[in-house]
Amino acid sequence: MSGAATRPAFVIAVDGPAASGKGTLAAALGRAYALPVLDTGLLYRAVGVLTARAGADLDDAAAARAAAAALTADLLGDPALRTRAAGEAASRVAVHPGVRAALLDYQRAFARQEGGAVLDGRDIGTVICPDAPAKLYVTASPQVRAERRRLQLAARGEVVAIAEVLADIARRDDRDGGRAAAPMGPAPDAVLLDTTDMSIEQATDAARRIVEAARARWEAR
Numbered sequence: 001m002s003g004a005a006t007r008p009a010f011v012i013a014v015d016g017p018a019a020s021g022k023g024t025l026a027a028a029l030g031r032a033y034a035l036p037v038l039d040t041g042l043l044y045r046a047v048g049v050l051t052a053r054a055g056a057d058l059d060d061a062a063a064a065r066a067a068a069a070a071l072t073a074d075l076l077g078d079p080a081l082r083t084r085a086a087g088e089a090a091s092r093v094a095v096h097p098g099v100r101a102a103l104l105d106y107q108r109a110f111a112r113q114e115g116g117a118v119l120d121g122r123d124i125g126t127v128i129c130p131d132a133p134a135k136l137y138v139t140a141s142p143q144v145r146a147e148r149r150r151l152q153l154a155a156r157g158e159v160v161a162i163a164e165v166l167a168d169i170a171r172r173d174d175r176d177g178g179r180a181a182a183p184m185g186p187a188p189d190a191v192l193l194d195t196t197d198m199s200i201e202q203a204t205d206a207a208r209r210i211v212e213a214a215r216a217r218w219e220a221r
């Protein structure tokens with residue numbers, strides 16, 4: 001690719017609330033552009049799980065920060081990170097500015113790798129990679145997100161009533177969007193993608209079109 005050495009890497013930032021479809025879209029974009037993908041939610045899930053395993057309270061900022069500092073990449077494949085409890089723990093430790101600071105360098109280094117990367121999370125376009133050339137903010141109605149999350153959990157053997165998943169989602173939206181440190185929200189230059197009425201294929205096509213347009217602008221810079 002001409003000019004790659006003088007130009008920042010092509011970073012695709014995919015943000016949005018829990019179960020909006022951002023993880024699926026990030027993975028599809030990674031395959032389409034042959035870019036590595038980082039699910040940054042896993043970092044916070046790992047910090048939550050490590051904090052709990054250390055016997056500390058998730059609201060204990062110092063303990064959570066120590067867990068973030070001790071985090072190693074091999075933990076990210078642990079199936080325990082995919083549970084409902086880990087999602088809740090993640091959003092509780094994610095409010096601590098010290099935890100977010102401890103995870104910043106790892107995420108930025110991932111984004112800076114040669115060729116570029118796809119990162120999905122809550123604050124990629126706003127805080128981690130504010131200069132990313134392609135930014136998507138993926139949403140869907142709470143009901144649709146709850147049903148998607150219910151199916152994901154059931155596929156892993158965790159059977160939860162839809163009303164409970166809906167309550168989880170509402171609680172997480174409030175906490176993630178209301179916290180002082182890097183609250184969840186779209187960057188001013190992000191393109192909003194509402195996947196409520198879309199199949200995975202339709203959402204992937206729409207995401208591809210958004211990224212294609214961003215890539216054309218980036219190539220022309």
Ligand code: C5P
Nearest residue numbers: 018040041044090091094121122123176
């Ligand atoms: O994306 P996922 O649902 O796995 O994220 C779990 C939690 O981690 C979120 O609810 C949020 O509190 C936190 N998180 C965050 N910033 C990110 C990614 C996740 O605060 N970039």
